[in-house]
Amino acid sequence: MANVLVNAPKTARKGDVVEIKALILHPMETGYRAGTNGRLIPRNIIERFSATWNGVEIFRMDFSPAIAANPYVAFTAVATETGTIAFRWTGDENFAVEHQVPIQVT
Amino acid sequence: MTALRFLFGLAAVFVASFALAQTDPRHSGYHDMGAALQKMQDDDTANPAMLFVQQGEPLWRQKAGTANKSCADCHHEAAATMKGVAARYPAIPKGADQPVDLEGRINLCRTENQQAPALAAESPELLALTAYVALQSRGQPISPPDDQRLTSFRERGAALYRTRAGQLNLACSNCHDDNAGKKLGGATIPQGHPTGYPIYRLEWQTLGSLKRRLRNCLVGMRTEAWDFTDPQYIALELYLMQRARGLALDAPAVRP
Numbered sequence: 001m002a003n004v005l006v007n008a009p010k011t012a013r014k015g016d017v018v019e020i021k022a023l024i025l026h027p028m029e030t031g032y033r034a035g036t037n038g039r040l041i042p043r044n045i046i047e048r049f050s051a052t053w054n055g056v057e058i059f060r061m062d063f064s065p066a067i068a069a070n071p072y073v074a075f076t077a078v079a080t081e082t083g084t085i086a087f088r089w090t091g092d093e094n095f096a097v098e099h100q101v102p103i104q105v106t
Numbered sequence: 107m108t109a110l111r112f113l114f115g116l117a118a119v120f121v122a123s124f125a126l127a128q129t130d131p132r133h134s135g136y137h138d139m140g141a142a143l144q145k146m147q148d149d150d151t152a153n154p155a156m157l158f159v160q161q162g163e164p165l166w167r168q169k170a171g172t173a174n175k176s177c178a179d180c181h182h183e184a185a186a187t188m189k190g191v192a193a194r195y196p197a198i199p200k201g202a203d204q205p206v207d208l209e210g211r212i213n214l215c216r217t218e219n220q221q222a223p224a225l226a227a228e229s230p231e232l233l234a235l236t237a238y239v240a241l242q243s244r245g246q247p248i249s250p251p252d253d254q255r256l257t258s259f260r261e262r263g264a265a266l267y268r269t270r271a272g273q274l275n276l277a278c279s280n281c282h283d284d285n286a287g288k289k290l291g292g293a294t295i296p297q298g299h300p301t302g303y304p305i306y307r308l309e310w311q312t313l314g315s316l317k318r319r320l321r322n323c324l325v326g327m328r329t330e331a332w333d334f335t336d337p338q339y340i341a342l343e344l345y346l347m348q349r350a351r352g353l354a355l356d357a358p359a360v361r362p
Contacts, residue, residue, distance in 0.1 A: 003161060005151045005152075005156055006151065007149070007151035021151060021152060023151065023152065023154060023157065025154075025157040025158075025161075028311075069311035069312065070154045070157060070312075072152060072154070
């Protein structure tokens with residue numbers, strides 16, 4: 001079950017710098033750990049996180065195995081126009097989660 | 107002028123020391139954390155434990171077992187009916203003679219009322235449901251029940267708390283009473299009040315119960331950790347809740 005917590009302002013003034021925070025439930029299994037049977041647990045991480053504002057990319061980040069479980073990303077953007085901020089996480093084992101929040105720019 | 111200022115100063119010191127003597131020396135582990143972690147816990151969109159709460163809510167409404175009942179079918183809205191519940195457990199359920207903790211109570215509901223198999227200790231479902239129930243008691247003072255039948259269990263817990271064990275020959279009290287607030291390695295030793303369970307522990311990178319935390323301490327003392335079903339945990343939890351009586355719950359908490 002995809003499970004996401006996003007904290008972004010619902011309204012902003014045009015030109016404002018807004019802080020956007022996104023948290024997602026994910027084990028971020030490194031691929032370097034051995035299980036109880038002694039075999040390596042296959043790597044299962046999020047590889048890429050991106051955010052778009054009305055379809056325009058405003059933030060992108062590549063994740064590595066060194067990032068802890070349930071990664072939390074905070075970034076800033078300049079409020080330009082009313083619309084939707086869309087988030088996308090993709091990774092190993094066909095992991096793909098999308099989440100959208102509306103924002104009103106005045 | 108200086109004499110006057112001195113008098114004022116003296117009065118201020120007197121008032122401050124009086125206030126200090128009046129305050130409770132006990133505090134939640136929340137106050138032993140750095141500002142960054144406190145902020146993480148306080149912000150429900152940054153607290154990773156809330157991811158589990160988010161999963162607990164649908165579980166609360168999901169029908170289970172041969173009785174085909176959900177938690178909500180009997181208990182309705184958790185915000186109203188579960189308020190303060192996490193602050194009371196462990197307790198002895200109706201018709202039983204042994205105390206159970208919150209996880210045990212949820213599993214009793216599953217096996218008896220829902221006719222469903224009990225959830226495994228530390229399973230994501232059990233933790234999510236416990237976190238969802240515990241959240242409803244946030245800010246409530248810990249108020250263990252005044253049940254005479256619990257006295258012997260609490261005494262057993264108190265004895266366990268003070269019994270040295272393991273290769274390091276430590277009792278709980280050696281750290282959490284005698285040396286609380288001091289450093290163990292880089293970490294501050296907390297007073298050991300169970301205010302925030304289930305907790306999201308950064309070291310675990312996931313949510314965990316008070317039992318898991320106690321097992322952690324047992325391993326740290328280099329003694330053999332008890333099995334998850336061992337009644338000694340419940341006795342110890344009963345004593346810890348008694349010891350923390352009146353402190354506000356801050357579940358689901360973040361801890362280092």
